[in-house]
Amino acid sequence: MDSRHPRRLLRTSTTALAAAGLILSGCTGGSDAAAPAGATSAVSQAGPAASAAPTTPDPALRSFYAQKLTWRECGTPKFQCATLRAPLDYAKPAAGEIKLAVSRVAATGPGKRLGSLLVNPGGPGGSAVGYLQGFAGIGYPVQVRARYDMVAVDPRGVARSEPVECLTGPQMDSFTQVDQTPDDGAETTALTAAFKGFAAGCAKRSGQVLPHVSTVETARDMDILRAVLGDERxxxxxxxxxxxxxxTYAELFPGRVGRLVLDGAMDPSLPAVDLARDQTAGFETAFRAFAADCVQKPDCPLGTESADAASGNLKAFFRTVDAEPVPTGESRRLGESLATTGVIAAMYDEGAWPQLREALTRAMGGEGAGLLALADSYYEREADGTYTNLMFANTAVNCLDLPAAYTGPQDVERAVPSFEKASPVFGEGLAWAALNCSSWPVPATGRPHRITAAGAAPIVVVGTTRDPATPYKWAQSLADQLSSGTLLTYEGDGHTAYGRGSDCIDSAINTYLLDGTPPTAGKRCT
Incomplete structure (x- = not known):
């Protein structure tokens, strides 16, 4: 597979410094949760009890499980599209529906068809349909595409599936430029007001769907799709x-788990503030790898002395543009927030390091267009000034899945030292970025908890040792939590591992997908 395919897989729970990757709220950064299907209780992500799912759907859900998809051509050769119906509220299935965009490309053969292979690129907020049509459906290994129908569904609230909307393009431009490292009370007030305005915009423009975009609900939608596609697992x-x-799907439906690959794993047992701090440390690890590479080059804009010195020079640059943003050739100027986002965007793939070096060189010389372009790619800002709904959905899902990291600015101020310890360069900004859910208009329905998925078939968990957005220890933890989890390790840089250039990783995953044989315990690849 092409290791340069576009994926901004995880964003932090902060839209403002969304540079952090979405996960937690938050990962995470640039290119889209409640009782099991048979239960009638209210939506909940409380945890292990949800595994006791009845095998027959609640009668109120039968019409959804029995629906027939009407496939149609959708403008991309060989791909078909359809619309899946699901309850807006699983606690009240008859109260209304949500329509979800689905796409597929048929197995190419030869060989016995193995059913459907559902793919999701992360986010939350990333378009799975866009990922399928733009990469997975044509770029996954030919032997995998030969045996599986490749399928994707945009999660509820994302892209083509009744998307969450919050701000206009000009409003989002203003939001992404708000100072994320407040120096005084006025700047703290401005940042807090920006988060409140973002949340109010979401409530105003997407109030009906906002309470129903949790990961548990999306996992339940996936089970409806599984059944409608005719797959037992x-x-x-x-x-x-x-x-x-x-x-989450494995927790809700362990008996319906087939072959699951979880690449660039999150740790569901951690609260939002711990996820944010761990991710901050992950970006520091990635930056140190970039810096160590950069200082060996004579044209490194951060100097050629050492990674420590490069870190200090980058932080000094951030302070400079915080005080006086630099021009970019358009009305927006490059301040600290956009500059930081641009740097973090390049941490997802070491292939972007040359671009980052050039962008930093130009920005330090007073021309910020290069870093602005990286930041815009992270936020998925279009050339016409509009934005995809990636960041809107990202925040909506994260704030519903976990209680807010903080209740107010005082909590952040107490947390900043531990974040700066995790990352001297990014710590302060990412600590403040995690304040966004404190103003969210919908209470969180999920809670941090361990996922064991007892009774599930073998599940492969993949971790990259220097992953910026999903730290390696998260993969270790998830593999340990899952009763049938097997950890596959990639010793390298970048976010996720499958299809990024390691024949060892790709071979192990392909064998599992095609034969059902997971990698040997403790397998490590380079």
Whole structure:
């Protein structure tokens, strides 16, 4: 597979410094949760008890499980599209529906067809349909595409599936430029007001869907899709946040788990503030790898002395543009928030390091267009000034899945030292970024908890040792939690591992998807 395919798989729970990757709220950053299907209780992500799902859907859900998809051409050769119906509220299935966009490309053969393989690129907020049509459906290994129908569904609230909307393009431009490292009370007030305004915009423009975009609900939608496609078990490859979605499915429906690959894993047992702090440390690890590479080059804009010195020079640059943003060739200027987002965006793939070096060189010389372009790719800002709904959905899902990291600015101020210890460069900004859910208009329905998925078939969990957005220890933890989890390790840089250039990783995962044989315990690849 092409290791340069576009994936901004995980964003932090902070839209403002969304540079952090979405996960937690938050991962995470640039290119889209409640009782099991048979239960009648209110939506909940409380945990292990949800595994006791009846095998026959509640009668109120039968019409959804029995529906027939009407496939149609959808403008991309060889791909078909359809609309899946699901309850807006699983606690009240008859009260209304939500329509979800589905796409597929048929197995190419030869060989016995293995059913459907559902893919999700992460986010939350990433378009799975866009990912399928733009990469997975044509870029996954030919032997996998030969045996599986490749399928994707945009999660509820994402892209083509009744998307969450919050701000206009100009409003989002203003939001992304708000100072994320407040120096005084006025700047703290401005940042807090920005988060409140973002939340109010979501409530105003998407109030009906906002309480119903949790990961548990999306996992339940996936089970309806599994049944409608005619598969007894779910086969699935989820990256980044998609690992949390896949693990949640396994928790709700362990007996319906087929072959699940969870690449760039999240740890569902951690509260939001711990996830944010761990992710901050992950970006520091990635930056140190970039810096160590950069200082060996004579044109490194951060100097050629050492990684420590490069870190200090980057932080000094951030302070400079905080005080006086630099021009970019358009009305927006490059301040600290956008500059930080641009740097973090390049941490997802070491292939972007040359671009980052050039962008930093130009920005330090007073021309910020390069870093602004990286930041815009992270936020999925279009050339016409509009934005996809990635960041809107990202925040909506994260704030519903976990209680807010903080209740107010005082909590952040107390947390900043521990974040700066995790990352001297990014810590302060990412600590403040995690304040966004404190103003969310809908109470969280999920809680941190361990996922064991007792009784599930073998599940492969993949971790990258220097992953910026999903730290390696999260993969270790999830593999340990899952009763049938097997950890596959990639010793390298970048976010996620499958299809990024390691023949060892790709071979192990392909064998599992095709034969059902998981990697040997403790397998490590380079």
């Amino acid at each position: 779910l086969n699935y490859v989820g990256a980044s946040y998609g690992t949390f979605l896949g693990a």
